[in-house]
Amino acid sequence: MSAPDIILSARQLTKRFSGFTAVNGVDLDVERGTIHALIGPNGAGKTTCFNLLTKFLQPSAGTIKFNGRDITSMAPAAIARLGVVRSFQISAVFPRMSVLENVRIALQRRRGDSFDFWRNQKVLNDYDAEARERIEEVGLTEFIGETAGELSYGRKRALEIATTLALEPEMLLLDEPMAGMAQEDVSRISALIRRISAKRTILMVEHNLSVVADLSDKITVLARGEVLAEGPYETVSKDPRVIEAYIGAGHG
Amino acid sequence: MSVTTETTYSSASQAMPIGTPRHHIIIFAVLLGLLLIAPFLLYPVFIMKILCFALFASALNLLLGFGGLLSFGHAAFFGSASYVTAHAAKVWGLTPEVSILLGTGSAAILGLLIGALAIRRQGIYFAMVTLAFAQMVFFFALQAPFTGGEDGIQAVPRGNLFGVLSLADDRTLYFVVLAIVFGGLLAIYRIIHSPFGQVLKAIRDNEPRSISLGYKVNRYKLAVFVMSAALAGLAGSTKSLVFQLASLTDVYWTMSGEVVLMTLLGGMGTIFGPFVGAAVIVTMQNYFASFGAWVTILQGTIFVISVLLFREGIVGVLSKWIKKPL
Ligand SMILES: Nc1ncnc2c1ncn2[C@@H]1O[C@H](COP(=O)(O)OP(=O)(O)OP(=O)(O)O)[C@@H](O)[C@H]1O
Ligand SMILES: [Mg+2]
Numbered sequence: 001m002s003a004p005d006i007i008l009s010a011r012q013l014t015k016r017f018s019g020f021t022a023v024n025g026v027d028l029d030v031e032r033g034t035i036h037a038l039i040g041p042n043g044a045g046k047t048t049c050f051n052l053l054t055k056f057l058q059p060s061a062g063t064i065k066f067n068g069r070d071i072t073s074m075a076p077a078a079i080a081r082l083g084v085v086r087s088f089q090i091s092a093v094f095p096r097m098s099v100l101e102n103v104r105i106a107l108q109r110r111r112g113d114s115f116d117f118w119r120n121q122k123v124l125n126d127y128d129a130e131a132r133e134r135i136e137e138v139g140l141t142e143f144i145g146e147t148a149g150e151l152s153y154g155r156k157r158a159l160e161i162a163t164t165l166a167l168e169p170e171m172l173l174l175d176e177p178m179a180g181m182a183q184e185d186v187s188r189i190s191a192l193i194r195r196i197s198a199k200r201t202i203l204m205v206e207h208n209l210s211v212v213a214d215l216s217d218k219i220t221v222l223a224r225g226e227v228l229a230e231g232p233y234e235t236v237s238k239d240p241r242v243i244e245a246y247i248g249a250g251h252g
Numbered sequence: 253m254s255v256t257t258e259t260t261y262s263s264a265s266q267a268m269p270i271g272t273p274r275h276h277i278i279i280f281a282v283l284l285g286l287l288l289i290a291p292f293l294l295y296p297v298f299i300m301k302i303l304c305f306a307l308f309a310s311a312l313n314l315l316l317g318f319g320g321l322l323s324f325g326h327a328a329f330f331g332s333a334s335y336v337t338a339h340a341a342k343v344w345g346l347t348p349e350v351s352i353l354l355g356t357g358s359a360a361i362l363g364l365l366i367g368a369l370a371i372r373r374q375g376i377y378f379a380m381v382t383l384a385f386a387q388m389v390f391f392f393a394l395q396a397p398f399t400g401g402e403d404g405i406q407a408v409p410r411g412n413l414f415g416v417l418s419l420a421d422d423r424t425l426y427f428v429v430l431a432i433v434f435g436g437l438l439a440i441y442r443i444i445h446s447p448f449g450q451v452l453k454a455i456r457d458n459e460p461r462s463i464s465l466g467y468k469v470n471r472y473k474l475a476v477f478v479m480s481a482a483l484a485g486l487a488g489s490t491k492s493l494v495f496q497l498a499s500l501t502d503v504y505w506t507m508s509g510e511v512v513l514m515t516l517l518g519g520m521g522t523i524f525g526p527f528v529g530a531a532v533i534v535t536m537q538n539y540f541a542s543f544g545a546w547v548t549i550l551q552g553t554i555f556v557i558s559v560l561l562f563r564e565g566i567v568g569v570l571s572k573w574i575k576k577p578l
Pocket of ligand 1: 043048
């Protein structure tokens with residue numbers, strides 16, 4: 001067996017907030033082409049990890065590498081341009097724009113004519129066909145003209161995924177993509193995530209353990225900012241320390 | 253935050269590609285028609301004043317309503333352009349179009365300097381930084397030798413357009429001013445409805461998300477800041493030729509406040525709101541000029557009432573009413 005192909009790796013990643021250490025010496029290796037889940041009780045530091053990996057927060061210590069390249073000192077927009085695109089725990093759509101416009105914003109960035117202030121926005125209609133495909137994939141076609149801010153919570157999450165996918169990122173970081181979704185949407189998005197993982201790498205925070213069990217190739221469990229356990233679901237779920245951390249935090 | 257757009261679309265409108273809404277074209281056409289006959293019915297200088305402030309407020313609205321950035325220092329751009337144009341026309345004897353270009357260019361450069369520093373701050377801090385810089389520009393205008401101190405630059409010659417057409421006559425000047433202002437308004441309309449404008453709206457709606465999609469948001473903010481400053485400068489330059497005067501009033505902080513008031517009263521983030529706001533405020537100042545200091549109090553009262561009663565501003569309310577963006 002050859003050495004695993006690591007797309008994203010973090011070493012001794014640490015974040016301190018005025019005296020409180022939210023993430024403490026985390027080592028993380030995400031293998032290319034896999035679905036890697038980051039789980040842990042509330043307040044474990046999962047979102048903070050995401051913020052560090054995408055540089056929305058500056059690490060207090062540690063290094064981050066993407067495709068072997070040190071990205072620790074890069075700006076968040078630059079990391080997105082490299083192909084690491086994140087979603088947010090609190091749904092992040094452009095609320096006053098339509099569903100179609102939301103997705104088009106992502107397409108527009110990828111194709112790079114976004115400083116054209118003298119051209120009529122009609123030129124953006126060129127992106128419609130592709131935008132419609134992305135919207136179709138997440139099952140939002142009937143809401144395509146609707147204002148994003150007025151969608152239900154689960155549909156906002158779906159729109160967010162469509163927007164992220166429009167960038168065709170090499171790697172996606174999804175922070176609780178299924179939170180607040182109805183069961184049928186969870187199934188649809190699960191299937192979508194599995195489908196897109198064929199060509200991409202996904203790091204995902206998710207509280208829905210059946211989704212995690214179903215989708216992920218590898219799981220890292222965080223508790224109090226530190227890695228508690230790591231491995232496939234079968235091993236991790238039987239780890240007494242993991243069970244204790246979850247029971248201790250009231251997850252059962 | 254309230255969502256002003258319609259909630260439901262029919263399946264027919266879903267399929268409709270974006271473009272210029274017909275009612276916008278109609279409103280622009282009607283507006284232009286009215287403005288073409290206005291100088292024969294009303295005092296041209298009065299309408300020119302409205303036009304200049306309409307452009308000024310629309311420039312601010314580009315930044316505030318579409319860039320989501322509240323500047324409390326836009327008088328710096330309006331005023332400095334006004335001074336530069338007045339100086340160029342009077343001392344250097346340049347033609348009006350060149351003087352206006354110089355004034356507008358100066359405002360753009362000043363906008364680049366102030367904007368580069370201000371966009372590093374968010375929300376109220378952004379407003380404070382712009383205000384602070386505008387105060388520096390004010391003190392500079394107060395002290396510098398070529399601004400004429402308390403007197404300002406008076407008796408600015410309107411000159412001959414392209415060296416041939418005399419603008420001394422109010423009505424001749426009016427059509428030039430109308431062309432400048434209308435051109436400016438159309439430019440703003442285009443910027444808002446361009447690929448760039450679309451990104452601006454995205455940043456205004458959700459900045460972190462825009463960053464996560466790979467947009468270098470500060471570049472867009474700086475770009476719109478400079479555009480807004482340049483257009484505010486265009487308004488200031490034009491104004492100094494209309495009144496043949498550049499004075500401290502143009503750079504004073506109350507001027508920054510007034511243009512914010514016009515924008516909010518008319519409806520920030522709307523297309524036609526700033527025009528309406530400017531028309532209302534200028535008309536009020538004009539007709540109530542005899543009340544002296546009371547005008548300020550009246551303005552304050554109107555502001556408070558409008559903020560309390562219709563937060564979306566006059567045009568914002570109308571737009572909700574007819575369920576169409578205005
Ligand atoms: N900006 C901040 N300043 C101070 N403390 C913070 C900040 N952001 C997060 N924290 C703290 O860091 C800890 C980890 O938070 P984080 O949001 O990463 O947890 P999480 O694992 O994502 O939890 P959840 O499952 O609830 O989303 C929490 O105790 C939180 O209060
Ligand atoms: Mg979280």
